[in-house]
Amino acid sequence: MSRSVWKGPFVDSYVLKKAAKSRESGRNEVIKIWSRRSTILPQFVGLTFGVYNGQKHIPVNVTEEMIGQKFGEYSPTRTYYGHAADKKAKRK
């Protein structure tokens, strides 16, 4: 068994607390976090986090496919404005 498996995923404790609090309140809020290194856990699915990118909090709506990845992966630190061309946006 590899070390990372027996240790379990890393999550900053304040992220767990904030997520639990938000889930209890039942409000559809953006949970502001600074911890880009925390792993996305199954209990975060359905919540929206505002993940800090060094300048602002990027809204990250957690879905099942994102479990096991880090929050920082969804909050890029560099901005790129491409061309709109035929790109589409879907309202969920």
Next chain:
Amino acid sequence: MPGPDRDSMICVGAIAGAFGVRGEVRVKSFCSEPEDIAAYAPLSTEDGAHSWTLKISRAVKGGLACWLGGVKTREQAEALRGVRLFAPRDRLPALPDDEFYHADLIGLDVLDTGGARLGRLHAIHDHGAGDILEITGPGMRTPLLIPFTREAVPTVDLTARRVIVDPPVEVLGEGRGGDDDEAEE
């Protein structure tokens, strides 16, 4: 930067230079699927003064090697370097409900649920966790980032050219520079 009307032109690519010696050009496609640029041909300059048919021959480093109608020599192809290629908006296929072209959304006025103007839709991002609307406006220290969901964006009215948003309070506070929330514990 106002968004285009339905009859306006949309930039779908640019000519990066000549490719080979037989008059092919290297085209940089801005489409979500690069090969789709051929579906919007004939393409023209923004003012419509010149127009070309386009046929993709193959993918090459840095873009697509294409034949443009009327371009026969490398010199002609080289002369087109830097030309941006436009297609009319009405050539884009229709989309199902709740799906929108970025080109239609960018530039729309953004209002809150009370009817107050927040700003203008400046850009749309997708970092892998759903689309995000970037709204800029007067009095905003940083752009407002709103998830493109039914809860946060209840109304998109393309004919009235406006979007009504109901942003979460945490997001609204950040854009106005008023809420710093608690720091990392």
